[in-house]
Every structure is written in structure tokens, then in C-alpha cells.
Amino acid sequence: xxxKLIVLMSLIILMLAVVTGCNSGLEERQMTIARSQKFEYAxxxxxxxxxxxxxxxxxxxxxxxxxxxxxxxxxxxFFTDLVFVHxxxxxxxxxxxxxxxxxxxxxxxxxxxxxxxxxxRTEDELKRVLNPQRPSQSPIRPVINLDDFDxxxxxxxxxxxxxxxxxxxxxxxxxxxxxxTIHSRPLALRVDYGE
Numbered sequence: 001x002x003x004k005l006i007v008l009m010s011l012i013i014l015m016l017a018v019v020t021g022c023n024s025g026l027e028e029r030q031m032t033i034a035r036s037q038k039f040e041y042a043x044x045x046x047x048x049x050x051x052x053x054x055x056x057x058x059x060x061x062x063x064x065x066x067x068x069x070x071x072x073x074x075x076x077x078f079f080t081d082l083v084f085v086h087x088x089x090x091x092x093x094x095x096x097x098x099x100x101x102x103x104x105x106x107x108x109x110x111x112x113x114x115x116x117x118x119x120x121r122t123e124d125e126l127k128r129v130l131n132p133q134r135p136s137q138s139p140i141r142p143v144i145n146l147d148d149f150d151x152x153x154x155x156x157x158x159x160x161x162x163x164x165x166x167x168x169x170x171x172x173x174x175x176x177x178x179x180x181t182i183h184s185r186p187l188a189l190r191v192d193y194g195e
Contacts, residue, residue: 036069037168038082038084038101038164039061039064039065039068039082040168041164041167041168041171042061042082042084042101043061043065044168044171044179045103045111045160045164045167046104046107046111046183047061047084047101047102047103047104048088048101048102048103048104048105049061049063049064049099049100049101050088050091050092050099050100050101051063051064051067051068051079051099051100052096053067053076053078064082064099064101067079068082068099078096078097079097079098079099080097080098081097081098081099082098082099082100082101083098083099083100083101084100084101084102084160084161084162084164085100085101085102085161086102086103086157086158086161087102087105088102090102102161103157103160103161108157108160109157111160111182111183112154112155112156112157112159112160114181114182114183115155115167115182116153116154116155117181117182118144118174118178118181118182119144119146119153119155120153121143121144121178122143123139123143126139126140126141126143127139127140129175129177140175141173141174141175142173144170144173146170149166149167149169149170150163150166151163151166151167151170155167
């Protein structure tokens with residue numbers, strides 16, 4: 001009987017070890033996915049980066065990607081998180097194992113103005129996008145209701161940092177043309193939105 005009890009206890013311990021190990025792998029995978037979403041967001045929002053590797057500071061997104069992507073040969077497990085801050089001065093307050101990203105200087109205000117421009121487009125405007133002379137029956141995308149994203153108008157630079165997950169859920173609703181305009185012509189979009 002003692003032998004059967006020892007075998008049974010051993011099997012239970014082994015099963016617990018396997019389950020715990022599987023959960024640990026799942027948690028690690030979830031952390032990688034979250035870090036990837038944050039990186040994709042920072043890249044899409046044209047954030048500046050700061051990563052320190054062997055004493056050398058890198059600020060280009062690709063330099064961050066190759067050091068934080070587990071499948072890349074230059075991956076360095078030393079980097080544990082990506083944190084959004086407001087500027088480089090705040091980034092310097094973090095230890096070197098933390099990658100930091102922030103809205104790009106003077107560009108950030110214009111970038112946010114572009115987002116606000118796209119948000120405020122009416123259904124009628126969205127119907128006229130493809131052919132201004134002959135509006136289509138339906139808009140190229142739905143009119144955006146910020147309540148669906150727990151955001152308020154106008155979107156601010158602060159929102160880019162503190163409400164990044166909400167902004168990231170909103171981003172795919174913009175057409176590729178709107179996203180391109182937000183990125184490439186922010187100065188042309190300066191509009192007084194009552195900010």
C-alpha cells in the first residue's frame with residue numbers, strides 16, 4: 001500500500017509540475033504578445049524610442065525591435081518591458097532594462113490634430129471620399145463614436161501615452177488614406193478644434 005501511495009503522490013507532483021510549467025510558458029507568451037502590441041502601437045504612432053544596449057543608446061524603432069523580438073538573432077532578454085512616457089527626460093528616469101517610447105516632439109500635436117480631423121469626419125464627408133462629384137450610398141467607414149472606445153473629444157497627446165490601448169483599438173477604423181494623411185501631412189491639418 002505504501003508503494004502505491006508513493007507512486008500516486010509522485011504522479012500528482014509530476015502533473016502539478018507539468019501544469020505549472022505550461023502556465024509559465026503561457027504567461028511568458030502573453031507578455032511577449034503584450035510587448036509586441038505596445039511596440040506596434042508606438043511604431044504606428046511614430047513615437048521616439050530609447051533603448052540602452054551595452055552602454056549604447058538607440059532611438060530607432062528597428063533597433064528596439066531586433067533587441068526585443070524573441071525570434072530575432074539579436075534578441076536580448078535583458079529588456080523586460082516597454083513603457084510609454086511623455087519625453088526623453090522622463091525616459092532617462094528608467095533603468096536600462098526598460099525600453100521607453102514617447103510622442104515625437106513638435107510632431108505630436110500635429111499628429112493628434114490629424115487624428116481629431118479623422119474622428120470628426122461626417123457620414124456625408126465619408127460618402128464623398130471616393131468621388132466628390134458623385135457620393136456613394138454608404139460611407140467608406142462608419143462615423144466614429146468615441147464613447148465606444150472610452151475616449152473623449154478632442155484626443156490629446158496625453159491620451160497617446162495614458163490611453164494607448166483605447167487609441168490602438170480606434171486606429172484600425174481609420175482608412176489607410178486617413179492614416180497616411182495623419183502621418184504625412186500633419187501641418188496641413190492644423191484646425192482649431194476648440195482645444
